[in-house]
Amino acid sequence: MDRRDVLRAMTALPMLRAAWPEPASAQTYPVRNITMIVPFPAGGQADLAARPVAQALERVLGKAVIVDNRAGGAGGSVGNAAAARAEPDGCTLLMTLSSLAVLPEADRLFDRPVAYEVSQFMPIARVLADPTLLAVPASAPWKTAQEFVEDAKKRPGQITYGSSGPYGTLHVAMEMFASSADIKLLHVPFRGAGPALTALLGGTVQAIAAAPGTLKPQVDDGKLRVLGNCGAKRIASFPDVPTFQELGYKDVEMYIWAGLFAQSSLPAPIATRLREAMAQVMTSPDVLRTFDASGSLVAYQDAPEFADFVTRDSARLIAAVRKIGRVE
Incomplete structure (x- = not known):
């Protein structure tokens, strides 16, 4: 190859780069509509969390966010597993509850195939955290x-x-x-x-x-x-209702938190964009008003704090399940 061939090749290189698609993680996210799986029917805590968040997330990201209630039963395991298997491109998210860590443990307790593992998920943001x-x-x-x-x-x-x-x-x-x-x-x-x-x-x-x-x-x-x-203290929406700990049941403490998750292999740029979007969503006046009217106060945590919270809460819940043992 002479010098003129080398120069022609160098001139063509930028055009070849432009024609070659960039990795999905580097493209503008999101490239298509987003599905937010809720592994329960409408009317529960996860659904209550998902709908105002989905509406606000649409405004921030500029794509439709469709709430998909996967009412397959098994305590939410069916929907959680579907989200775990989805393509890790940020276009399939999961709004689920604190039972996320309990259900795999229940499968092991009954010697059943484990539908999914918590390690398959990346915490994005906590939305609510109410006592039952x-x-x-x-x-x-x-x-x-x-x-x-x-x-x-x-x-x-x-x-x-x-x-x-x-x-x-x-x-x-x-x-x-x-x-x-x-x-x-x-x-x-x-x-x-x-x-x-x-x-x-x-x-x-x-x-x-x-x-x-x-x-x-x-x-x-x-x-x-x-x-x-079941919480450690009384709540504003039910101020006259005593905690079970007040009544002498010292080991009763249970929270039904709702949080947004993606797949653990989600590319870092998309995870960062989602975290930034959720930070905006969880300070939206419309979202705050919706949750306040429902009696559930916003309990937002960004990914690092939420990941630590999930680890600690999951350990406590798994210990409770092992203590309860096999029940139908």
Whole structure:
């Protein structure tokens, strides 16, 4: 190759570079619409978190963000697994709950194939972090948690409660309370908190543990009564409801947090863009008003803090599941 050939090759090189597509992580994100998987039916905590966040995220990122309720049951495991298997391009996200770490442990407890591992996910941002509350119909005979416990001790296994599925957040909260109170309740699993709440309102079950935002509209309408709070302190939306720790059940502490996740192999530039977008979303006046009206206060954490929180909370919940053992 003579000097003129070398010069021609050098001249052509920038054009060849321009024709060659850049890696997806370097392109302007997002390149297409985003799907936000919610592994539960509408009406529960994850759905409550997802919808205002999706609307605000659309405005920030300039692409549609479609909430996809994967109501496949298994306490949310089906939807979580679907998100874990998705292409790590930032266009399939997961808005899920604290049961994320519990469900793989439940699979191991029952010697089942593990649907997914927490290590397959990258925390992006925490959205909500509410204590679970024990609620019963307003027509129920129990006015206090003490009356509920006394009745349960007289009738072991006869008081029914609904949950979002075995070892989901609502199930673990109720079993944690039942273990501490030394009572036996009858678990009736549903495909999500929304259907479980519908069953409670319809008289199919007699109690439920759920997030404040899920319960508040029904309490305000006089349909439900809240007896106890699984958090470490009382909350503004239910200031008169005592914590179970106040009532002497010192080891009852359960939070139903909701957070946004992507796949662990998500390219760093896309993860950074998502984190920046969520920082804007979680200070949006519309988002703050929506959550405030629902009785769930924003509990935003950026990825590093959220990752630490998930690690600590997951360890505590896994220990609780092992203590509860195999229950149906």
